[in-house]
Amino acid sequence: MILKPQINDIKNIGYYLGRIILGIGLTMFLPFIMGIILFREVNPALDFLISANIAIFIGVTLSWLCKTNKELHAGPAMVVIALSWLAAMALSAIPLSLSGHYKSFLDACFETMSGFTTTGLTLVQDLDHLSQSHNLWRHLGPFLGGQGIAIIAISFLVKGTSGSLNLYLGEGRDEKLVPNIIHTARFIWAISIVYLILGTILLGLVGISIGLKPQSAFFHGTCIFMAGFDTAGFSPQSPNILYYHSLIYEIVIIFFMVIGSFNFNLHYQIWRGNFKEIWKNIETRTLLFVIMIVILITMVGLRQLGVYSDGIILFRKGFFQLISGQTTTGYMTIYAQQFIKEWGELALIGIIISMALGGCACSTAGGIKMLRVGIICKAFRQDVKRIILSPSAIVVQKFHHIRTMFIEDAQVRAVLIVTIGYFFLYGLGTLIGVWLGYPFLEALFESTSAAANVGLSCGITDTSMPAILKITYIIEMWAGRLELMSVFALFGFFVAYLKGK
Amino acid sequence: MKKITIFYTVTLGIFWEAVYVMVIIGVGLVSALAIQYIR
Amino acid sequence: MKNFFLLLGLCLALNISNSNCYAQTVSSSDLLSNTKAYDGEIVTYQGEVIGDVMIRQDYAWLHVNDRAIALGIWANRKMVQDILYTGNYHKKGDIVEVTGIFHRSCLEHGGDLDIHASEIKKILSGGSDPHPLSRKKAYLGIFSLVLVLFFYALKKIFQR
Numbered sequence: 001m002i003l004k005p006q007i008n009d010i011k012n013i014g015y016y017l018g019r020i021i022l023g024i025g026l027t028m029f030l031p032f033i034m035g036i037i038l039f040r041e042v043n044p045a046l047d048f049l050i051s052a053n054i055a056i057f058i059g060v061t062l063s064w065l066c067k068t069n070k071e072l073h074a075g076p077a078m079v080v081i082a083l084s085w086l087a088a089m090a091l092s093a094i095p096l097s098l099s100g101h102y103k104s105f106l107d108a109c110f111e112t113m114s115g116f117t118t119t120g121l122t123l124v125q126d127l128d129h130l131s132q133s134h135n136l137w138r139h140l141g142p143f144l145g146g147q148g149i150a151i152i153a154i155s156f157l158v159k160g161t162s163g164s165l166n167l168y169l170g171e172g173r174d175e176k177l178v179p180n181i182i183h184t185a186r187f188i189w190a191i192s193i194v195y196l197i198l199g200t201i202l203l204g205l206v207g208i209s210i211g212l213k214p215q216s217a218f219f220h221g222t223c224i225f226m227a228g229f230d231t232a233g234f235s236p237q238s239p240n241i242l243y244y245h246s247l248i249y250e251i252v253i254i255f256f257m258v259i260g261s262f263n264f265n266l267h268y269q270i271w272r273g274n275f276k277e278i279w280k281n282i283e284t285r286t287l288l289f290v291i292m293i294v295i296l297i298t299m300v301g302l303r304q305l306g307v308y309s310d311g312i313i314l315f316r317k318g319f320f321q322l323i324s325g326q327t328t329t330g331y332m333t334i335y336a337q338q339f340i341k342e343w344g345e346l347a348l349i350g351i352i353i354s355m356a357l358g359g360c361a362c363s364t365a366g367g368i369k370m371l372r373v374g375i376i377c378k379a380f381r382q383d384v385k386r387i388i389l390s391p392s393a394i395v396v397q398k399f400h401h402i403r404t405m406f407i408e409d410a411q412v413r414a415v416l417i418v419t420i421g422y423f424f425l426y427g428l429g430t431l432i433g434v435w436l437g438y439p440f441l442e443a444l445f446e447s448t449s450a451a452a453n454v455g456l457s458c459g460i461t462d463t464s465m466p467a468i469l470k471i472t473y474i475i476e477m478w479a480g481r482l483e484l485m486s487v488f489a490l491f492g493f494f495v496a497y498l499k500g501k
Numbered sequence: 502m503k504k505i506t507i508f509y510t511v512t513l514g515i516f517w518e519a520v521y522v523m524v525i526i527g528v529g530l531v532s533a534l535a536i537q538y539i540r
Numbered sequence: 541m542k543n544f545f546l547l548l549g550l551c552l553a554l555n556i557s558n559s560n561c562y563a564q565t566v567s568s569s570d571l572l573s574n575t576k577a578y579d580g581e582i583v584t585y586q587g588e589v590i591g592d593v594m595i596r597q598d599y600a601w602l603h604v605n606d607r608a609i610a611l612g613i614w615a616n617r618k619m620v621q622d623i624l625y626t627g628n629y630h631k632k633g634d635i636v637e638v639t640g641i642f643h644r645s646c647l648e649h650g651g652d653l654d655i656h657a658s659e660i661k662k663i664l665s666g667g668s669d670p671h672p673l674s675r676k677k678a679y680l681g682i683f684s685l686v687l688v689l690f691f692y693a694l695k696k697i698f699q700r
Contacts, residue, residue, distance in 0.1 A: 041629060046677040053684035057691060064695060098677070128590035128605055129669075131629040194511070211594025211601065237591050237603070238610045245594075245601050245612055245652055251526070258522045271514040278521050288525065295529060299536045308537075313651035315533035323529070335609065335653060337572045342644070 004500030005493060009076050011066040013083070016167070018063030019157040020084040020149060024091050025055030027144065028137075031095070035133035044133035047098040055091045072163030074170070078489030081170035084149050085478055089113040092141060099134045101125050103463045106470055113474045115141025116149070117481035118364050120233025120330035120455025121446075121473065123463050127238045132219060135236050139223040143196075145481070146230030146260075146364035147188055148173065154185040172483030175265040175362040191267050192229070199225030199256055203249070210246045228253050229260035230364040233330025233455030241331045247316065253331060254323055261287075261327035261359030263371070265402060282399045283360040286374035291326060294354040298322050301346030318347070321456065326354040328366040330455020339458040340442060348458075352445055355454045356426060366453030366480055368422050372415045374399060379412040421484040425451040425476050432472045433460065451476040568609035571642060575653065579644040585611065585655060586637045586663065590627040593620050602626075604638060613638050614649065615657040625666030635664035 028048045035045030072080065092115070093108035102108040107123040114121045115138055124130065124138070144152060150167040165181045177184040200221045207217030220236050227234040237243045241253060259267075266284070269277040278284055299318050308314040317334060324331045339348065358367015382397035389395060397407040429447025434440055438460055446460040450473040461473070479487045565584045587606035594601040600620045603610040605627070615638075627633030640657035643649075648656075 039629075041671075043671050043674050043677055044629075046674065046681040049681040050677065050684050053681075053688045056688050057684075060688075060692065060695065126607075128603075128610060128627055129629055198515075211596055212592050216592050238605065239603060239612065242612065242652060243591065243603065243610075245614075245649055245654075247650055254526060255519060255522045258525060259518050262518070267514075267518075270517060271511050273510045273514075275513065275517045278517055284521065288528070291525060292528060292532070295532045296536075299532055303536050308645055308651055310647060310651070311534040311537035313645060313647070314537050315530050316650040317645070319526075319529035319533060323525070333652070335572055338575065338653070341573070341575060 002496045002500040005076075005497050008068060008070050009073075011068045012070050012072055013076050013079050014066030015063050015068050016072055016077075016080045016153070016163070017083050017087065018059045018061070018066060020059070020080070020153050021055055021062060021087050021091065022059030023152055023157045024088050025052045025057075025059055027140070028052035028055065028092075028095065030140065031133040031137045034136060035131070039132040041131045041133050044095075044099065044131040047095040048133065048137070050098065051091065051094040054094060058091070072166050074166045075489060075493070077163065077166030078170040078486040079493045081150060081167060082478075082482060082486040082490035084153075085113075085116060085482065088116050088145070088149060089474070089478075092116070092137070095137060096124075096134060099130065101127070101130050101134065106467060107463055110470050110474055111138065112141055113477050114455070115139075115232065115234065116145030117453050117477040118142045118146045118230050118232040118328070118366070119450060119453040119477045119481075120227065121450060121457055121461045121477075122234060122455075123461065123470075125463065127236075135223065136219075138234050139226045139232075139236070142230040142232030142234065142364070143192070143226040146232065147192055151185045151188055154182060155189060170482075170486050170489070172481070172485065173362045175263065177265050177268045187268055188264050191264065191271070195229055195256070195259070196222075196225060199229060202252055206246070206249055206252055207244075210244060210249060224253065225256060228256040228329060228331065231257060231260045231327050231329040231359065231366075231453075232364075233324070233332075235331065239335075240333070241320075242333045242335070250316065250320055250333065254320065257323060257327040257329045257331065260329070261363050261365035263360040263362045265362055266360065269402060277402065280400050282374040282378075282401050283370040286370040286377070287326075287360065290354070290357055290370070290373065291323075294322060294326065294350045295319070296350075297353065298347045298350030301344050301348070301350055304346065305342075305344040307342050307344070307347070322351060322354055325351045325449075325454055325456050326357070326359070328355065328358050328452055328454040330449070330457075332456060336457045336459040336461075339445070339456075345441060348441055348445060351456065352448050355445075355448045355452045355456065356422070358452050358454075366451075368419050368452075371401065372419055375407060375412060375415050376419065378407055379415075382407060418483060418485075422451065422480070425479055425484070429472055429476050432469060436466050436469055446473070447476065451480040453477060453480050565637070568606050568611055571611070572609065572653075575644040578642045581642055582639065582658075583642045583655065584637060584639045585613075586635065587611075588627050588635050588666070589623055589625070589633040593623060593626060595620075604636060612652060612654045613640070613657050613660075614646075614654050615640075615660055619657060619660045622662050623660075627666065629671075630669060632666040632669045634662050634666040637661045637663050 028051050032045050032048035035041045089109050089112045092112040097105050097108040101124055110123050148171045150171040154164040177187050203221030204218035223236045302318050320333050357373050358369055359365020361369040361371040378397045378399050385395045426448045430444045433443025442458050445458045449456050565586050587604040590605045591603050598617050600617050602613050623634050625631050625634050638657045639659040640655045642655050645651040646654050
């Protein structure tokens with residue numbers, strides 16, 4: 001029997017949603033202040049002032065009308081998360097839409113959803129003339145969304161631990177770094193801030209050494225770090241990372257892309273002194289193993305067609321795009337069209353596999369995640385052993401993730417369901433792409449890039465693409481980031497409301 | 502934990518993360534060179 | 541006579557100049573759609589200089605955007621001395637015509653797609669791109685701020 005959601009549940013959802021919307025509004029004051037004081041961009045600053053006020057008004061009204069002292073349970077928490085990502089997308093799109101650099105409000109929504117989900121597919125027009133305030137906002141999206149809207153809510157906007165925990169879990173993160181969820185949220189912030197400072201300084205200095213003006217170097221450094229560490233893939237200039245024409249810059253970016261795709265729990269362990277974890281962890285091991293396989297596929301594909309004439313060039317172009325795809329960042333040092341015109345199908349398949357599998361769990365990366373891939377491989381091995389060995393033998397399989405654990409069937413089932421869910425998303429986007437007339441491999445590439453929150457593009461993502469496809473990719477990015485569960489919870493909630501007793 | 506200990510541990514942690522990334526880059530570079538020149 | 545005019549027309553159509561008999565202005569879309577065909581060829585490309593001109597010892601990188609895509613140009617430092625304005629929010633960049641060899645995957649620059657310029661001609665000088673204060677946005681901004689503050693004050697009074 002489906003239980004109809006009660007008015008208190010709805011009020012609860014409204015209250016937390018209102019608080020989160022308020023938070024989004026308040027963050028818009030950062031580009032507003034920077035615009036007035038630092039960048040001397042008055043009209044862009046006004047865009048943020050107007051948008052902030054709209055968001056604050058909606059947020060305060062909603063949380064005031066729905067004020068409740070009830071604790072937020074798991075189901076409603078997932079609904080809050082799913083709705084708040086949609087609200088964040090729409091409200092954050094207002095200043096971008098006012099900038100005049102987006103052909104429609106839908107394009108601006110696509111951009112903000114891409115930013116918050118740390119995807120990086122972009123529909124911006126004339127990026128090279130976009131104001132620094134708007135550009136900062138584009139890059140701030142991944143930084144905030146990468147940590148997680150739930151983390152922001154827990155850290156600043158919401159009191160009480162049990163509701164906070166449910167919000168955190170609703171965002172597809174189930175790693176509690178420390179027992180107290182608020183301390184977990186704080187630690188995630190701490191890692192991000194430390195690396196933000198380190199990253200901005202390092203990229204700024206490298207930027208100056210390659211010929212950027214100091215103000216540009218540090219502005220780019222901040223933006224590139226936020227989009228790199230948070231595995232988004234936005235960049236302040238239209239040629240993306242090709243703009244810098246620098247091996248050193250690429251190497252530094254690779255560093256931030258890879259560590260950005262690490263599980264936050266892994267960072268926590270390593271930063272607490274448990275250095276061996278980096279070599280023992282199932283995710284880092286699986287990542288290394290997967291990279292070796294996809295490197296082979298991609299590079300053989302490139303070599304077959306003679307795309308790059310030199311081993312070093314094969315590394316710089318082939319490997320960079322591959323790591324960018326594997327970590328689900330989406331930075332590119334080639335133009336989108338070159339994927340289709342030059343790379344050939346085998347190399348593209350390698351990239352698609354790397355995108356589909358993705359980075360580590362509980363990180364800013366997307367895709368199926370290394371933890372699931374590792375568990376599936378171990379489970380497969382266990383099942384093969386069960387078949388080979390005598391029926392009376394008890395086969396156990398262990399894996400190490402912070403602690404050494406046994407693989408349990410229930411766990412494998414949960415992992416497989418989410419994995420199938422991702423394949424369904426990849427397939428759905430591909431189907432719609434092909435239906436709209438795009439070639440199969442390109443449709444598959446772009447759909448996987450959206451659902452795995454990667455951001456590599458083979459050229460389909462363009463303002464001229466059909467609105468249905470834009471909406472499809474928005475849904476894919478949203479569902480992929482939330483690991484599907486919160487999205488299902490939202491639909492389940494509506495079904496329960498309509499059909500429940 | 503004392504502040505200096507935290508600083509030292511975090512720095513070492515970042516170092517080991519960098520080592521892991523270097524290993525990945527190394528794998529990429531060796532693969533690229535090998536695949537380019539084997540055929 | 542008829543042949544002379546035909547030849548003149550042909551020359552004009554082919555845009556034969558002192559510098560280059562082969563080069564007609566190509567667009568970035570054209571280059572990117574036919575990278576293999578243009579690889580190693582001399583091309584003429586026109587657009588606005590955007591971003592920073594990155595000086596690297598005796599050479600420099602600049603990016604020229606023809607309203608579709610920005611392409612990287614590698615040029616001798618002396619060639620970029622005349623470039624005063626580069627495009628960003630506050631400025632319109634100089635419009636330049638670049639003649640040089642197009643590389644699909646430049647051996648010298650780690651496989652980057654670029655043009656090694658042999659000549660850069662400034663076609664149009666850039667300048668400041670003023671964005672006058674939008675009155676509509678200013679009124680909306682102030683009005684919405686006042687509204688929010690008023691509403692917040694109302695809420696506080698109501699709560700007491």
